[in-house]
Amino acid sequence: MAIAKAERLMNLALCLLGTRRPLSKGELRASIEAYIEAGKGAGGAAAGDDPGNDDAFNRMFERDKDDLRELGLIIETVEGLDGETGYLARRDSNRLPAITLDVEEAAALGLAARVWQQARLAAAASGALQKLAAAGMPLAEDPYGTHSALETRIPVHEAAFEPLMLAARDRRPVVFDYRKSNAARPEQRRVEPWALECWRGHWYLAGWDRDRQAERVFRLSRITGKVRSRALPFTAPVPDHVTVRTTVERWAGEKATGTARIKVRAGHGYPLRARALATHDLGDGWDELEIPYGHGLDAWLVEFGPDVIVLEPAELRAEVIDRLRAVAKG
Amino acid sequence: MATNAIDQTRRMLSLVTYLRERPGARVTDVARAFGITEDELIGDLDVLPMCGTSFRGGDLLDIDTDGDRIWWHNPDASGTSTGEPLRLAADEATALLVAARAVATLPGLRESDRQALVRATAKIEAAAGEAAGASSRLSVTFESEGGVFADADRAISERRRVWLRYYSPARDELTEREVDPIRLFAVGHTYMEAWCRLSEARRTFRLDRVAEIRILDEPSDPPPVELRDLSEGLVQPAAEDPEVVIEVGPGGRWVAEYYPHDSAEELADGGLRITLRTPDPASLRRLALRLGRDGRIAAPADLADSARDAAREALAAYGE
Numbered sequence: 060m061a062i063a064k065a066e067r068l069m070n071l072a073l074c075l076l077g078t079r080r081p082l083s084k085g086e087l088r089a090s091i092e093a094y095i096e097a098g099k100g101a102g103g104a105a106a107g108d109d110p111g112n113d114d115a116f117n118r119m120f121e122r123d124k125d126d127l128r129e130l131g132l133i134i135e136t137v138e139g140l141d142g143e144t145g146y147l148a149r150r151d152s153n154r155l156p157a158i159t160l161d162v163e164e165a166a167a168l169g170l171a172a173r174v175w176q177q178a179r180l181a182a183a184a185s186g187a188l189q190k191l192a193a194a195g196m197p198l199a200e201d202p203y204g205t206h207s208a209l210e211t212r213i214p215v216h217e218a219a220f221e222p223l224m225l226a227a228r229d230r231r232p233v234v235f236d237y238r239k240s241n242a243a244r245p246e247q248r249r250v251e252p253w254a255l256e257c258w259r260g261h262w263y264l265a266g267w268d269r270d271r272q273a274e275r276v277f278r279l280s281r282i283t284g285k286v287r288s289r290a291l292p293f294t295a296p297v298p299d300h301v302t303v304r305t306t307v308e309r310w311a312g313e314k315a316t317g318t319a320r321i322k323v324r325a326g327h328g329y330p331l332r333a334r335a336l337a338t339h340d341l342g343d344g345w346d347e348l349e350i351p352y353g354h355g356l357d358a359w360l361v362e363f364g365p366d367v368i369v370l371e372p373a374e375l376r377a378e379v380i381d382r383l384r385a386v387a388k389g
Numbered sequence: 390m391a392t393n394a395i396d397q398t399r400r401m402l403s404l405v406t407y408l409r410e411r412p413g414a415r416v417t418d419v420a421r422a423f424g425i426t427e428d429e430l431i432g433d434l435d436v437l438p439m440c441g442t443s444f445r446g447g448d449l450l451d452i453d454t455d456g457d458r459i460w461w462h463n464p465d466a467s468g469t470s471t472g473e474p475l476r477l478a479a480d481e482a483t484a485l486l487v488a489a490r491a492v493a494t495l496p497g498l499r500e501s502d503r504q505a506l507v508r509a510t511a512k513i514e515a516a517a518g519e520a521a522g523a524s525s526r527l528s529v530t531f532e533s534e535g536g537v538f539a540d541a542d543r544a545i546s547e548r549r550r551v552w553l554r555y556y557s558p559a560r561d562e563l564t565e566r567e568v569d570p571i572r573l574f575a576v577g578h579t580y581m582e583a584w585c586r587l588s589e590a591r592r593t594f595r596l597d598r599v600a601e602i603r604i605l606d607e608p609s610d611p612p613p614v615e616l617r618d619l620s621e622g623l624v625q626p627a628a629e630d631p632e633v634v635i636e637v638g639p640g641g642r643w644v645a646e647y648y649p650h651d652s653a654e655e656l657a658d659g660g661l662r663i664t665l666r667t668p669d670p671a672s673l674r675r676l677a678l679r680l681g682r683d684g685r686i687a688a689p690a691d692l693a694d695s696a697r698d699a700a701r702e703a704l705a706a707y708g709e
Contacts, residue, residue: 062439064394069401069440076472077442090444130399131478131520155474158516164509167502169424171488176619180484185424186399187481187513192422193406194474210574211492212619213529228479228523243639243659257529260577280646304530329556329563329600362675363561364699368706380707385682386700389693 067093071123072132076153081137081145088116130186155194165191166199177215179224214260217279222286223264227252230297231288232269238281245283250275251293256303265303267295274298276306315351320370323348327366357382400425401433401440405450406474413458434459482517483524486510491529495575531575537599538573541581545570548609551583554601555594559672563600568592569611576619584611630666633673633692637661637684644676644684662687674699 070091074082088094097116124134124146133152137145160168168191172184188196219235226233233252236245251267261278268275322345323331332338335348347370350356357378360367369376400423407422408414420430434454441449451462477485489510493503514521544551551570554563568583571591578595585592591614626649637644639659650665667673670692677686677696686693 063436065397065401066436066439068394068398069436070442072398072402073440073442074445077445077447090442092439092444095444126395126398129395129478129480130402131476131481133476150472153475154472155476156516156518158512160509160512161505163501163505164512167492167506168485168489168509168513171492171506172485174488174492175484179480180487182393182396183478183480184484184488186396186403187477187485189400189403189407189423190474190477190481193403195410198418198422210572210619211495211531212574212576213488213491214576224527227526228483238642240640240643254526254528256527257577278646303528326563327561329561330558333600358679358681361681362679364674364678365702365706366561368703376707380704380709382678382681383700383704383707384709386678386680386696387704389685389697389700 062093062096067091068123068126072127072130072148075127075132075134075146075148076150078147081135081139081147083139083143083145084117084120085143087120087146094119155190158191158194158196160191160196162197162199165196168196169199174211174213175215176212177220179221180215213257215257215262217262217282219264219279219282219286220255220262222288223252223255223279226286226288227255227264227266229288230293232291232293233286233288235286236283237277238283240278240281248275248277250277251295251297253297254301254303255279256307258304258307263303263307265301265306267293269294276303309354315353317352317372318349319352319356319372319375321348321350321360322346322368322370323363324366328363331360331363331367361386397433397436401437402475404433405437406472408452408459408461409464412464413460415458416454416456419459431456477513477517477520479520479523482513482520483527485513486517486521486524487527487529489513491531495531495579531579537596537602538579540602540604541570541573541596544604544609545572547604550586550605550607550609552603552605553594553599556598556600558598558675559669561675567605568594569609571611571614572616574619582617584614626666627668628666630668631670631689632664632666633670633689634687635663635665635673635676635680635684636687637663637680638682641680641683644680648676660684671695 070093071087074087074090082090094116097112097119128134131153132148134146134148135152137147139145168188172188175181175184192198223233230251232249234247234249237248238245249269250264251269252264253266254264256263256265261280264277264279266275266277267273318336321331322341325344325346328348331348331350332346335350337349339347341347352372352375357375360369360375360379361382369379404419404423407419411419416427416430420427423430431454434452437450437452439449441447443449448463453460453462489506492498493506493510498506541551550567552565552567554565556563564587566585566587568585570581570583572582574580574582578597581594581596583592583594584590635644636656637660642661645653645661645663648663648665650663652664654662654664656662670689673686673692674696677684677692678699686696
């Protein structure tokens with residue numbers, strides 16, 4: 060039976076953490092049973108005669124080192140006098156600095172760690188708590204008992220999330236097909252990903268659009284197909300503060316540029332009334348409202364059908380009438 | 390939970406450090422501290438005795454369990470020591486810090502809990518060092534329905550009924566109802582799950598649609614209900630719900646992003662034919678009006694008619 064990957068990774072980690080001097084690839088290969096087993100190959104030929112086995116081992120070894128680095132292990136490569144590369148994971152650079160958490164802090168972190176609905180981040184959050192448990196974090200008695208009744212989940216439904224998160228983390232440019240909300244066909248975009256933000260349950264990416272030579276915000280659900288990343292450096296500086304939210308709020312019409320006067324039938328249009336700057340009862344079963352006017356207000360007002368009538372500005376009135384005509388033609 | 394080799398390795402490295410300090414630790418306690426099942430822990434304990442540096446003249450980890458307690462017979466053997474707990478990886482720091490920062494902004498979080506979270510966040514940032522840097526590349530903002538949230542939260546902890554004035558966008562009307570709150574949850578927006586005395590059924594209320602809330606003197610008495618699984622979508626149409634077909638042009642493709650649907654078929658003009666089910670097709674009149682020239686209701690006919698009639702009536706009011 061093949062030796063489980065977790066056992067192989069564990070043994071590689073123990074060898075690298077346990078050594079005081081760098082170990083060569085050959086030494087590591089001879090030190091870990093799974094590598095020795097892999098080297099024997101499945102056929103009758105002696106392992107050493109089969110270069111395919113060396114390739115297979117090299118690929119496995121590179122992947123295993125990458126996997127351990129994902130877990131946070133810092134593996135140093137050292138050029139030996141004989142020209143051979145040696146590997147080691149120094150204790151002092153891999154140690155978690157002293158950290159003392161009380162029971163309340165442990166409970167709060169335990170609750171926060173549960174919010175991810177994304178497999179990779181959920182596993183990373185659990186892994187972090189396990190490292191903290193190993194570092195002496197006390198066990199929270201009943202995380203729900205002492206806490207707010209609120210259960211929180213961060214939704215992540217977009218397939219593009221994980222590759223973009225990794226590319227933003229490692230500062231690698233990406234290429235993806237993106238369909239703008241009103242475009243028939245997706246278009247390829249080359250982007251240096253800066254930050255991802257979840258707002259109202261949807262994820263957005265802010266980054267440098269290489270073709271447009273400007274900052275852009277993308278909605279992850281509009282990315283079609285695969286996100287491919289390149290192991291190349293960024294070409295534009297990364298700003299200290301990335302403004303995903305401001306851009307998205309502007310799209311959503313949250314930023315008013317003026318005010319509008321509308322008539323609303325009594326008993327209708329509660330959300331419009333809730334944001335009204337002023338309301339007058341017209342006495343004929345209608346109220347007059349003054350509301351903030353920003354991008355997208357026309358589409359929203361049309362939703363209320365015959366229960367909302369725009370008085371001014373004229374351009375808003377014309378836009379609403381235009382939309383109503385399209386529906387009336389049906 | 391399926392165990393992935395990387396997650397298991399991460400866990401076993403922490404386990405070794407943890408067990409060193411706790412000879413004879415109980416399986417139940419260790420599983421709880423690690424947030425795993427006892428079976429998963431036993432699975433790890435089966436692998437650990439095959440790990441070590443025996444090929445380098447060291448020893449294998451001599452760890453075993455009788456199913457109740459865990460014993461490590463050679464914690465000081467050469468080459469078996471991973472010593473101190475390991476530093477946090479970038480993803481680990483990000484997962485914990487981003488979640489903690491988001492939860493700390495939630496309205497209605499008890500002040501003592503918020504302070505504990507803020508203290509813990511600062512300690513994690515310090516301990517993670519460089520690994521904390523990447524956490525600034527992700528952020529999550531929850532809605533803040535502060536006042537309503539605080540009252541709903543208090544009603545749950547005091548087990549009291551509440552009176553709501555609640556906005557239904559489908560009907561564009563406010564209804565008044567008394568409900569027995571069950572729990573609050575946040576998935577994008579913040580919601581209250583409650584037993585509605587009016588409809589004698591479980592209902593989910595979006596807090597930003599609560600126009601008014603009052604805590605009543607009556608005790609809350611919801612019948613026992615199975616809590617819904619938040620990892621599934623909030624909208625789960627039933628198979629017997631009527632079908633609605635919406636045809637949109639390129640400008641209406643967003644409908645497929647916002648409305649859970651059964652199918653979205655590509656059309657030649659770059660649009661979509663979206664088929665969805667809803668218990669209340671009339672509620673989609675709003676959508677038909679909003680779409681304008683970007684889409685139309687293909688079925689059912691009476692829904693398409695009601696949108697057209699509403700538009701004509703509105704145009705008449707404009708003198709058109």
